[in-house]
Amino acid sequence: MSIFDQRQLLASIHPFDLLSEPAQERLIEQMDIAYYPKESVLITPTVEAVSLDLIINGSVNEYIDDELHDVYGEMDSFDANALIYGKTTSQFIVEEDVICYELPKEHFMELIQEHEAFQSYFLEDFISKHQKLKQHQQQNDLTPFMVARLDEIYLHEPCIVSSELSIKEALIQMKGLHTSVGIVERDGIYGIVTDTNLRDKVIIGGVSTDSAIGEIATFPLVTIDHKDFLFNALLLFTRHGIKRLVVESNGLVVGVLEQIDLLSFFANHSHLVVMQIEKADNIEELHKIGEEMLHLIRSLNSKGVKVRYISKLVNTLNAKIYEKVFVMSVPEEHREGCALIVMGSEGRSEQILRTDQDNGLIIADDQDSQTYVPYMQQLNRYLEVLGFPPCPGDIMVTNPFWRKSLHDYKTQIDSWLGSMDPEAMQQLAIFIDAQCVAGDVTLLDEAKSYLFAKFEGRDDLMAHLAKAVLSFETPLSLFSGFVVKHSVHKNELDLKKGGIFAIVHGVRVLALQNRVTETNTTGRVKALNNMNVFDKAFSTELIEAYDTLLGIRMKARLQDSKAFQDIDYVDPGDLSKIERDLLKDSFKVVNTFKKFLIFHFHLNMVV
DSSP: OOHHHHHHHHHTSTTGGGSOHHHHHHHHHHOEEEEEOTTOEEEOSSSOOOEEEEEEEEEEEEEETTEEEEEEOTTOEEOHHHHHHSOOSEEEEEEEEEEEEEEEHHHHHHHHHHOHHHHHHHHSOHHHHHHHHHHHHSTTSSOHHHHOBGGGSOOBOOOEEETTSBHHHHHHHHHHTTOSOEEEEETTEEEEEOHHHIIIIIITTOOOTTSBGGGTOBSSOOEEETTSBHHHHHHHHHHHTOSEEEEEETTEEEEEEEHHHHHHHSOOOHHHHHHHHHHOOSHHHHHTHHHHHHHHHHHHHHTTOOHHHHHHHHHHHHHHHHHHHHHHHSOHHHHTTEEEEEOHHHHTTOOOSOOSOOEEEEEOTTSOGGGGHHHHHHHHHHHHHTTOOOOTTOOSTTSGGGEEEHHHHHHHHHHHHTOOOHHHHHHHHHHHTOEEEEEOHHHHHHHHHHHHHHTTTOHHHHHHHHGGGGSSOOOGGGGGOOOOTTOSSTTOEEHIIIIIHHHHHHHHHHHHHTTOOOOSHHHHHHHHHHTTSSOHHHHHHHHHHHHHHHHHHHHHHHHOOSTTTTTTEEOGGGSOHHHHHHHHHHHHHHHHHHHHHHHHHTGGGOO
16 A cells, blocks of 8 residues: 555544644654464453554454444554553453554654644543544534524513503504514513514404503513524424514513524525424325425525434424324314324424334323224324324323223223233333323323332332343444344444433433433433433433434435435444444443443342
């Protein structure tokens, strides 16, 4: 290989690409090429590391206490920590014959002392390193929109008037400030008057302009803090179907954010999707919105928006679709007698693209459950038309098991808790993630409260429920590229079984144990951190690892042209070097989390 080829190679490998050209040329002069046959022992606690090795061909396994910890393949380097700290607890053993570049220790130490960015890569903690790798992979990972706060965007001056002021006088003040929005204060509580209020109550409703402005105001306000992120403002606009947000600071109104100003800052067209959903009069019009949502997802993903933010927005839109379909299916007089719930990834607000239906219905005890049978059949058919396929496990409102009274749900909870059967534990886990999308939310709240109360002191059930996290191995060893035996998915990793499930389910059980009502996995981790179940550092690592796994899976989904089939599987060979590094680090966090759960729930004692 020529010097030019070597320099091109180094420039393509992170973190060597952080070095200047002169530094890369000097590095090439200092490196040697070495060969090590299979089973060669390169570094151990008693065999000192003398060089940083960059693998050209072959693979090396890292073991800690005889347990496989990591696999290093082509273009991976090892072991900087052993060089920097002069010791290691690992054993590095050649798995497949290795040809590698070797950079002597003294030259490596010179590099990290002379080049700050290169040094940071090796010395920063997991969180900082993880975030920088993501930024390097996608330079616009944190778009201006995602880091911008409300105090960085133009806000309209608020026109605050007393609720006792006449409508006419209030309108004169609003005109003086060139605003069509009035903030109405009544006993320390704020409301709002817009063109809609004036049209509906004054022009159409006949309220006199001499009447108090408070008579036509809408209370309470939908507000947001001036230090909050613009993305959260977008979620509020989307969720409430409003055009203005009142911005507060320490409880005081400081401005008004118009939806059009936000959209001009970041044109993702989500407002168009909301408008289409609200205006849809039939299922055919709703069906057309699917392509708009896919376009929105691709747009946000291409801009580097984090998966957890995309999923929040998508699930907010999906909730509006569910609510619309519910209204189309259920007569008005029966809508408040039930709660339409979604479960699974939809219930956790983590669904990016439409997968199987996971829904149910809780019916008030004073209602006739049979009344809802035809309505739920219609709702199910509508959802199928909209691209939500039937659930293979029949977790749907058309199944009487998931469509019953509140009393019967409580009885079912008792039955689940009285059984150690795996199917019962699975059904229980599904219900824990339930979220109400239409109807009377208090029905679900009461069922959840009953569930939490029944789990008090039931450490035996907690342990059996948690044990499922050990059902699947974390696939670190698959990175060496060999064929996965007894599988149709050759050379591929199952992201769901390998990591996503362990995080989702482990966090779910911890949330249940600590009576956390949040259903979103990231939200649960943050709540558990606030309760000191996790420390801040590990909470952040867990969130970063989960975001990485979901991000790589979403990329695979968006690239799949066949209705997003086999979305849980990825071939490591199709990933970039940085993506493989991120995935390795994430799987390490998954293993650490599993060990935490084993200790916390004493899973080694559960039969």
